[in-house]
Amino acid sequence: xxxxxxxxxxxxxxxxxxxxxxxxxxASSDKTELSWWVxxxxxxxxxxxxxxxxxxxxxxxxxxxxTKTNRAIDAHKDSLRTSIGTSAAPDIYxxxxxxxxxxxxxxxxxxxxxxxxxxxxxxxxxxxxxxxxPVTQYGGHHGVPWKLNGEAMFYNKALFEKAxxxxxxxTLDELNDAAAKLxxxxxxxxxxxxxxxWHVMRxxxxxxxGYCGSxxxxxxxxxxANWGEEECVTESFVNLExxxxxxxxxxxxxxxxxxxxxxxxxxxxxxxxxxxWFNAQLADNAEVDNFGVFALPTGTGRMYGFEQAMxxxxxxxxxxxxxxxxxxxxxxxxxxxxxxxxxxxxxNKNVTPTADDELSASxxxxxxxxxxxxxxxxQNLTQAQTTEYWRIQNLVVTGALDPEEAGSEFQKFLDSSx
Amino acid sequence: xxxxxxxxxxxxxxxxxxxxxxxxFARRIAKGGFIAALPFLAPALAAYVVFVIGPMVSAxxxxxxxxxxxxxxxQVFVGFDNYVRLFTQDPVFWTAMQNTIVWVLLSLVIPTTLxxxxxxxxxxxxxxxxxxxxxxxxPGVLAPIAIANMWRWMYNPNYxxxxxxxxxxxxxxxxxxxxxxxxxxxxxxxFAAFVWQIAGLNMVLFLAGLQSVSKExxxxxxLDGANNWNVFRxxxxxxxxxxxxxxxxxxxxxxxxxxxxxxxMTGGGPAQSSQVLALWxxxxxxxxxxxxxxNAIAAVLLGITLVLVIPYLIWSSKGNxx
Numbered sequence: 001x002x003x004x005x006x007x008x009x010x011x012x013x014x015x016x017x018x019x020x021x022x023x024x025x026x027a028s029s030d031k032t033e034l035s036w037w038v039x040x041x042x043x044x045x046x047x048x049x050x051x052x053x054x055x056x057x058x059x060x061x062x063x064x065x066x067t068k069t070n071r072a073i074d075a076h077k078d079s080l081r082t083s084i085g086t087s088a089a090p091d092i093y094x095x096x097x098x099x100x101x102x103x104x105x106x107x108x109x110x111x112x113x114x115x116x117x118x119x120x121x122x123x124x125x126x127x128x129x130x131x132x133x134p135v136t137q138y139g140g141h142h143g144v145p146w147k148l149n150g151e152a153m154f155y156n157k158a159l160f161e162k163a164x165x166x167x168x169x170x171t172l173d174e175l176n177d178a179a180a181k182l183x184x185x186x187x188x189x190x191x192x193x194x195x196x197x198w199h200v201m202r203x204x205x206x207x208x209x210g211y212c213g214s215x216x217x218x219x220x221x222x223x224x225a226n227w228g229e230e231e232c233v234t235e236s237f238v239n240l241e242x243x244x245x246x247x248x249x250x251x252x253x254x255x256x257x258x259x260x261x262x263x264x265x266x267x268x269x270x271x272x273x274x275x276x277w278f279n280a281q282l283a284d285n286a287e288v289d290n291f292g293v294f295a296l297p298t299g300t301g302r303m304y305g306f307e308q309a310m311x312x313x314x315x316x317x318x319x320x321x322x323x324x325x326x327x328x329x330x331x332x333x334x335x336x337x338x339x340x341x342x343x344x345x346x347x348n349k350n351v352t353p354t355a356d357d358e359l360s361a362s363x364x365x366x367x368x369x370x371x372x373x374x375x376x377x378x379q380n381l382t383q384a385q386t387t388e389y390w391r392i393q394n395l396v397v398t399g400a401l402d403p404e405e406a407g408s409e410f411q412k413f414l415d416s417s418x
Numbered sequence: 419x420x421x422x423x424x425x426x427x428x429x430x431x432x433x434x435x436x437x438x439x440x441x442x443f444a445r446r447i448a449k450g451g452f453i454a455a456l457p458f459l460a461p462a463l464a465a466y467v468v469f470v471i472g473p474m475v476s477a478x479x480x481x482x483x484x485x486x487x488x489x490x491x492x493q494v495f496v497g498f499d500n501y502v503r504l505f506t507q508d509p510v511f512w513t514a515m516q517n518t519i520v521w522v523l524l525s526l527v528i529p530t531t532l533x534x535x536x537x538x539x540x541x542x543x544x545x546x547x548x549x550x551x552x553x554x555x556x557p558g559v560l561a562p563i564a565i566a567n568m569w570r571w572m573y574n575p576n577y578x579x580x581x582x583x584x585x586x587x588x589x590x591x592x593x594x595x596x597x598x599x600x601x602x603x604x605x606x607x608x609f610a611a612f613v614w615q616i617a618g619l620n621m622v623l624f625l626a627g628l629q630s631v632s633k634e635x636x637x638x639x640x641l642d643g644a645n646n647w648n649v650f651r652x653x654x655x656x657x658x659x660x661x662x663x664x665x666x667x668x669x670x671x672x673x674x675x676x677x678x679x680x681x682x683m684t685g686g687g688p689a690q691s692s693q694v695l696a697l698w699x700x701x702x703x704x705x706x707x708x709x710x711x712x713n714a715i716a717a718v719l720l721g722i723t724l725v726l727v728i729p730y731l732i733w734s735s736k737g738n739x740x
Contacts, residue, residue, distance in 0.1 A: 081707070085490025108488055193727045194599070195685055219593075251575025252597035255687040259574065384704040388509065394689035398601050401689075 031065045032321045035090040037079065039308075042277075043303075046341040053338070059329045064321045084110040084313070091316040092326065097134035097143060097156020097307040099222070100386060106138045111311040113140035117323040121276065126330065130373045131347040134307040143309030144189060144326045144349035150305040151275040151376075152366055154282070154293045159187050159270040168294040172210040175297050176239070181246045182270050189244070191269035193260035194253030195395070197390035198378050201241060202273045202304070204393050207236035207283050209374045210298035217300075221380035229407030237396050237403035244397035253398060261285075275305065276344035279359050293362045303370035350418050388413040435591045481713040489704070494557025500714040511715070514693040517605050518722075520672065521612075521694065525673040529613045530665055534658075534699065538650075540621070543723045551625070556560045558619035566682020569611040573683075596682055601691035608683050608692055615679075616672060620665050627661025628654070667730045674723050 041047040047070070054066045067091070071079060076094070083089045086106065092108075095102045105111055118124055118141045124132065124210040131145035153175075155168075160178075163185040171173040182189040192200045209217045212232035218223035220233070227233050244252075249263055261278075265270040272278070273296070282288050296304050310329070312322045328334060335346040344360065345353050345367050356362040378386045392410050395401035401409065457629025481500055485493040504511050540551050557565065572579045575596050597607035635653050644652070675697045680686060686693040686701070695715055 078704075081487050082489055084488060108486075108490055194688060197685075197687065249576075251581075251596040251599045254570075254573060254596055254604075254684075259576070263576065341551055344668075345605055384708060387701070391509065391690045394687055395601075398599070398688050400601050400691075413509065416503075 030125045031113065032065055032318045034064060034066045034092065034325060036066055036068045036092045036094075036323055036325075037076065037090040038068060038070055038094040039076050040072055042342065046338075049338045049341050053329060053334055056334075057325055060328070061321075061324065064325065080105065080110070084108065085315070087315075088324070089313050089315055091313060091318050091322045093311050094146065094308060095143070095311060096379055097137075097145075097309045098375045099137070100379050100381050100383065102134075102143065102309065102311070104139060104382070105311070106142045109314055109400060112314045112316065112319060113142060114144070114312055114319075114323060115141045117312075117319075117327075119140075121323065121327045123327075123330075126349065127347050128349045130303060130366070130367070130370045131307060131349075133373050134375070135309050141281075143311040144330060145307060146310045146330070147308040147343045148305060148347050148367075148373075149275045149277065149307075149343050150303050150345070150363065150366055150370070151273065152293050152295050152304070152363075154264065154272045154274055154278060154291055156264070156267055156270050157290055157292055161268065163187055163270070168292075169290055170296045171299055172207065172239075172298050176242075178272060179243065179271075183246060188249050188263065188269040189247040190271040190273070191249045191260040191263040192252045192273075193255045193257035193392065195256045197394065198376065199257045199260065199273075200240075200244075200248075200252070200397060201377060201390065201393060204236060204240050205374070205377050206273070206296045206298060206304060207239050208377075209231065209300055209302065209304070210296075211235045211239075214300045214302055214372070214374065217374055221377060224415060226411055227414065228411035230407065233407035234404055237406040240393070241399070241403045243394050245399070248397075276363050279344060279363070282359070288357055288359060291357055291359065293366070295366045298374075298376070301369070301371035302374045303366060303372070305373055306375050307373070343406065349413075384417060385414065470634050477713045477720070480709055481503060481717045483710050485709045487707045487709050493733065496710065500710040504711060504714050504718070508711070510690045510693050510698060513690055514695045514698040515718075518676075518695045518719075519692060520605065521609060521676060522670055522673040522726075524609055525612070525664060525669045526615070529617045530620055530662075530669055532617040533665065536617065536621040536622050537624030537628055538654075541625060551621070554618040554621055556618065557615045558622070560615070562615065563679035563682045565611055565615050566679045569608075569614075569679075570598070570683050575599065575606060599688060601688050604684050604688060604692040608679050611679055611683065612673075612676065616669070620669070623661055623665050623668075624658065627658045631657040663730060663733065670726050671723070674719065674726075684714075695722075 025111075037048070039052055043356045045370055047287055050068065052119065054068060058065060080089075080093055080095070084109075089110070095105060102111075123141075124146065127145050128148070131148050135141055135145055159182065163178075165178050165183040167174075186351050190203075192203070194200055208220065210368040212230060216225055216230060216232060220227060220230065249260060249269055252260060260269075261272065261274075261281065262285075264272040265282070267290075274281075279288070282291055298304075310326050312319055312326070315324055332348055332350050335348040335351045339346055339351060339353065344363050353360065353364050353367070355364055377389060381389055389410060392401065392406050396403050396406050479587050480493070482495060482497060483493040484496045484500070485491060488581050536554055538647055540547050540554075569575070573581075577579050580597065597603050632655050636649055639649050639653055677700070680692055680694055684692045686697050696719060699712050699715035699719060701712075702708045702715060706712075
C-alpha cells in the first residue's frame, strides 16, 4: 500500500515536471530559431566579430535566435552533404559560389531561389557587379554575396628594378617579357608550390582567360567548348610549360604554397600570384613597402577571384528570418565594422575600403576596375574534372605530357565522364 | 541382368581424402566444443560482423551503385559499370595499381631484409646494443604523418638535407635534389621513408624470433665445423620460418594500405604519379564524391588483400591444428 502511495506521488511529480517543461517549450517557441553553418573564421578577431554580429542582431530582433555552428572546411562540406534534404539541414549555410562547389548544391536543390528577398531588400543596389555575378549565374538568385576575394600578381619592387622592368605588365606578352628579363638578371621570376595543385592552377587559369578571352573561357569551363579544338588552350599549356621550365622556382612541384611563399618573403623570387589575404601574410613576414601588386594582365578586364555566399536552404522553415539576418549581415554598419577581417574589400559597394598602405590602395583599384570575375577553375569544374585538370596541368609542367596534347587529353576525360 | 548386377554392385570406394575431409570436420566441430563455445564467442562475433564484415559487405554493395554521398541523392544501381569505368576509363587507376604492386614487392625485399640484418647484428653481445635497438625501433612508433612531414622537409629542394648534400657533391644542375618533384622518382622517394619507418619494426620481430633459435644446436653445429653462413642457412633460417611468415604478411598488409605517407609527402602527385590504391579510393569517395568508384577501388583492394593473406591464414590454422 505504501508502495502504491509512493508510486502515485512519483507519477504526480513527474506530471508536474513534464507540465513545467512543456510550458517552457511554449515560451521558447515564440522565438524563431535560425541555424547558421559557417566555415571557421580566419582569426580569433574574426570569430569575435561573428559573435558580436549575432548578439547585435538578436538585440535588434528579440524574436529571432541564431545558433551558429563553425566547422573546418572539409567537415563543413561533409556535414552539408549528409544533411541536405533532411531535417538536420541548417537555415543558412556558408559556401563557395563557384559551379563546382556552390553550384553542385544548387543543382541538388539545397538552396532556395531568393529573388523575392533581393527585391524586398533592394540587394542588387547594394552589391558590386563582381559580387553579383556568382549568385546570379544559376538563374534567379542563389545565396547572398558574403566575401569576395581577388587574386593578382604581387611583385618585389627591388628585383623588378634590378631586372630593368620599369613598367608593370598590362598584357600577357609583357608579362612573359618581364619573366624573361628577370631570368636573364639571374632572378627566379615567380614562386609556386606544386603539391597543392591549385597554386600553379592560378597561372594556367590566367593564361586561359588571357589567350581565350572571357567568352571562350566561360564556354570551356561549362563544357560548351571543346578543349581539344581551341587553339588558345594549346597556347596556354605551351606557355605554362615554358614558365614551369624557365621561370618557376626549381623543385616547385615538391613543395607546398607556404614553403614557396617564403621564397617571395625573402626576396628569392620576384613574383607571387596570390589573393588579397596575402597582404596580411606579407606584413607578418616582410617589409610591406618593398612589394607591390598589379592586376593579372589578361586583357579581358575581369578580375581573378572567387566568392563565398550565404545561402538560405530550400527546406528552411524560417526563410523570412534568415533573409532578415543576411540583410543585417551585409548592411553598411556591419560591413564597415568587419572590413578587413574576412577580406580586404566588402561586397557592399557603399563600404569604402581602407587605403592605409600602397598594397591596399592597389587592391582598391583592382576591385574598382574589375569588369566581372573569372573564377578559379577548381570552383568552376566538378571535383572529378578538377582532379583531372590538375593531373594534366602537372603532367605538362613536369614535362611528362606534350602541351599540344593537353587540351585533347582533358576533353577525352570530359567526354568519358559525360 | 546388367541392371540387377549394377544394383548389387558394392558402392564405389570412398577416397581417403573425401572421408577425412567430411568426417573430421563435423567431428572437429563437435569434439572441439565449437557449439559449446558459441555463446562465449557470440559477443565478439557479433561485434566482428557489425564492425568488420558489415562495412565490407556494404562497401562491395556500394561499388555496384552510383551515389554522390548526398542524402537527398538516390543510390542508383549500375551493376558493374563502376568496375568497367575503373578498368577502362580511369586515367589514374592503373598507375595506382602499378605503384601499389611495386610498393608491395619492394617491401617484401628491402625492409624485411634490412630488418633481418639489423636483428642478426644486434642479437650479438655488442657495445650499445640496447641503444641501437631503441634507435632503430623509434621510427616505427612515430605517426606516419609526422614521418611524412619530416621526410618532406628533408627532400625540400631549397632547404632540405638531400638538397644540401647533392649541391655539396655537385650532383645535378645545382638546384638541389628534387626527388618528390620527379614523377618517375616520387614513389621511390616516399618508399625510402617507408623503409625507414618499418625496418625497425621488422627488426624487433626478427629479434623475438631469434630468441627461439636453439643455442645447443648452434654450438653442436660449430663443433662440427659449420661456419657462420652454414649456421645461418641450416639452423637460424629454419627456426625463423614462422617469424619470417609473420613479417612478410604484416609487411604486405602495411604496404597495401599505405596512405598517410603518400598523403603527407606528395598527395599522390606530381600528376598522380605516386598515387596508390588506398589513397585513390579515398580521393574518389571523399574528395570527388563518387562513392561508387571509391568503393569499387576498395573492393579491388580487398580482393588483392584476401588473395595474399588467405594462404597465410590457412597455413597458420594448419599450424595450430598440428
